[in-house]
Amino acid sequence: xxxxxxxxxxVSLEFDKDKCIGCGLCAIVCPHGVFALTRDHKAQMTxxxxxxxxxxxxxxxxxxxxxxxxxxxxxxxxxxxxxxxxGPCC
Amino acid sequence: xxxxxxxxxxxxxxMAKKVPTGAGExxxxxxxxxxxxxxxxxxxxxxxxxGTELTRQDKHEHYLVRWNIGRDHFTVEPGLYAVxxxxxxxxxxxxxxxxxxxxxxxxxxxxxDCWLLILNTxxxxxxxxxxxxxxxxxxxxxxxxxxxxxAIVSHRQLIVPQLGAPGLAAHEVKKYSGFRVTYGPxxxxxxxxxxxNGLQATPGMRRKTFPLRERIVLIPVxxxxxxxxxxxxxxxxxxxxxxxxxxxxxxxxLIHGLxxxxxxxxxxxxxxxxxxxxxxxxxxxxxxxxxxxxxFSLFVLFFAATSSLTHGYSYLEQVSxxxxxxxxxxxxxxxxxxxxxxxSLNGVKKEMLRAMPLQFFSLVAGILSWAIALRMY
Numbered sequence: 001x002x003x004x005x006x007x008x009x010x011v012s013l014e015f016d017k018d019k020c021i022g023c024g025l026c027a028i029v030c031p032h033g034v035f036a037l038t039r040d041h042k043a044q045m046t047x048x049x050x051x052x053x054x055x056x057x058x059x060x061x062x063x064x065x066x067x068x069x070x071x072x073x074x075x076x077x078x079x080x081x082x083x084x085x086x087g088p089c090c
Numbered sequence: 091x092x093x094x095x096x097x098x099x100x101x102x103x104x105m106a107k108k109v110p111t112g113a114g115e116x117x118x119x120x121x122x123x124x125x126x127x128x129x130x131x132x133x134x135x136x137x138x139x140x141g142t143e144l145t146r147q148d149k150h151e152h153y154l155v156r157w158n159i160g161r162d163h164f165t166v167e168p169g170l171y172a173v174x175x176x177x178x179x180x181x182x183x184x185x186x187x188x189x190x191x192x193x194x195x196x197x198x199x200x201x202x203d204c205w206l207l208i209l210n211t212x213x214x215x216x217x218x219x220x221x222x223x224x225x226x227x228x229x230x231x232x233x234x235x236x237x238x239x240x241a242i243v244s245h246r247q248l249i250v251p252q253l254g255a256p257g258l259a260a261h262e263v264k265k266y267s268g269f270r271v272t273y274g275p276x277x278x279x280x281x282x283x284x285x286x287n288g289l290q291a292t293p294g295m296r297r298k299t300f301p302l303r304e305r306i307v308l309i310p311v312x313x314x315x316x317x318x319x320x321x322x323x324x325x326x327x328x329x330x331x332x333x334x335x336x337x338x339x340x341x342x343x344l345i346h347g348l349x350x351x352x353x354x355x356x357x358x359x360x361x362x363x364x365x366x367x368x369x370x371x372x373x374x375x376x377x378x379x380x381x382x383x384x385x386f387s388l389f390v391l392f393f394a395a396t397s398s399l400t401h402g403y404s405y406l407e408q409v410s411x412x413x414x415x416x417x418x419x420x421x422x423x424x425x426x427x428x429x430x431x432x433x434s435l436n437g438v439k440k441e442m443l444r445a446m447p448l449q450f451f452s453l454v455a456g457i458l459s460w461a462i463a464l465r466m467y
Contacts, residue, residue: 004300004430007375010437028273028291029255031298032432053434054221056255070256072221073438074428 011051012069017042019065026057026066114235119169119208124148125196130172134238139172142200148193155190156307158314161213164189168210170237171196174203178244181285183274184230184254186211186219198278202285205243209233220257227262234267249274249289252296300431305366308429312362316422320358323418324351327460334464349400350460353411354418356392360385361422369430377433378445381423382416389415407463413456421449 013034022041027033032050035043035057043065055070071077121129121138124147128139144152155161168187173196182205185195192208199206209229211219219225230248234240250258252273260271275284275295284291331347332339364384365372372380389412393400400408424445427433 004370004432005375006433007437007440010440011434012436025260028296029252031253031276031296033293033297050432051434052432053436054256056220056252059257059259060255060261062261069436070221071435072218072428073430073433073435075425075438075442076428078435078439078442 005049006052008049011048011053012067013045013048013051013053013057014067015043015045016065017044019063021063021065023062025060025062029056029060031056113232116238117169117236119167119171123166125166125193130175132242134241137170137172137205137242139174140196140206142173142196144193144197152190152193157310161311163213165213166192166208168208168233170239170242171206171208172204173199173206174201176203176205178242180204180243181249182207182239182243182247183249184209185251186214186216186225186254188213188215188219191215194278195281198281205239207233207237207239207248216251217253217256220254223257225254226257227259227266230258230263231266234269240268246270247272252276252291253298298431300369302367304431305369308426309363309366312366312422312426312429313358315425316358316362319422320354320418324354327351327354330461331464334461346464349403349407349411350414350456352392353389353414353456356388357385357415357418358422360388360415360419361426364388365419365423365426366429369426376424376441376445377427377430378420378424378441378449381426382420384423385415385419386412388419404463404466406459406466410456410458410460410463413452413459417449417452417456420445420452424449 020042022037022043024037024043026035026043027037031054032047032052034045034047034051036046038044051068052073053068053070055068058066058068058070116134118135119138121136123138124145125140126138127141129136130139151160151164155164166187166189180203183195183199184207185191187208187210195206209225210233211224211229214222214224216225246269248263248269248271250260250271250273253276255273258271260273263269263271272289273291274289275281275291276298277295280291280295284295327350328343328347331345331350332343335342335346361381361384364387365377365381368384369380372383374380374383393408393411424441427438427441
């Protein structure tokens with residue numbers, strides 16, 4: 001997947017290590033390997049720029065340690081949102 | 091799910107929303123569906139048993155849907171299905187009611203005995219539905235209840251595709267139903283190995299890639315959608331060229347309307363065929379940039395190959411065609427972010443804010459310079 005990279009430093013993903021309980025679910029659900037478990041049994045963001053803001057980690061974090069402005073990166077969806085209409089994305 | 095609310099964390103608790111009417115009422119899917127081969131009797135009722143081999147009819151439907159034909163209504167009834175002869179100890183796999191996803195799931199389970207719990211995602215695949223929240227905690231809890239699954243199986247485990255995770259909170263499912271969610275592999279091709287390995291996924295099974303064959307199958311839908319947007323523009327040039335150019339309508343449409351219409355077509359092909367095909371090879375990270383470069387390349391190739399036919403046109407007219415190709419190819423290349431597997435919402439927003447003014451300028455400048463050239467002719 002290294003061949004495919006989108007922009008750097010645009011994603012809204014934030015992780016609060018103090019809240020992390022080390023369940024490791026974020027590392028399991030992330031389709032781009034953004035999180036890894038460290039030796040002290042805490043999650044760590046190891047590849048933040050690979051994040052595609054799907055929201056899987058946030059939704060599955062029982063400790064609410066992860067926040068991300070999740071949504072589909074879909075042109076039509078963004079236009080619909082800007083125009084304030086409820087429309088189909090894909 | 092788009093707007094981050096102040097009470098983040100609470101907003102998606104399943105019980106925070108009003109329960110839809112009819113939710114959780116006992117219901118098993120109809121046996122009167124093409125893929126149902128038999129039934130399995132359970133303590134709560136008769137569960138339809140599905141075949142694991144796809145018929146020619148199934149494959150024909152898949153082909154049409156890949157071309158965007160009938161894609162909006164390609165569904166199966168949600169609910170509980172059986173594969174093989176499952177019993178109280180058999181695994182339960184959760185899926186979406188997009189018939190393509192459903193067909194590929196049952197095909198991957200050939201020779202096994204298990205239960206399928208199909209959620210009502212309104213005919214959308216697991217990943218997109220999870221992004222919209224229709225493949226989600228609430229729907230899963232409703233479907234569990236409606237299927238009386240707790241009475242059918244003795245264990246409390248569900249296999250959910252990993253790409254369903256954006257819509258579903260494993261800990262909430264556990265809290266409200268007692269069922270433990272185990273995330274399965276991303277790709278159905280890894281499902282047999284995952285099941286054979288005692289539900290262990292290798293790191294590779296957890297990563298979403300975007301190989302050539304996955305990009306190729308997306309091309310027809312992209313092309314059809316591109317044509318839907320582009321054909322009115324092509325007709326506009328043929329019509330105005332025919333009306334405003336000198337001589338007969340057909341002759342003028344051919345001389346003045348056809349080149350810009352072809353330029354639009356080149357833009358469509360570049361944005362919807364070449365961009366997906368050569369995605370990793372095209373320079374730039376922005377898809378609008380990739381699309382524009384693909385468009386420029388095909389434009390140069392095409393008009394170089396047909397240069398004997400275009401030598402009578404003014405530079406202004408030729409530039410107008412290029413601007414049209416660039417506007418269309420860049421726009422449709424950017425639209426491919428919606429189908430790609432690694433672009434983020436905020437990244438796409440950033441790209442749109444930068445690219446759309448340029449695309450708009452290129453389109454307007456292309457039309458204006460073409461119109462001016464037409465007047466000067």
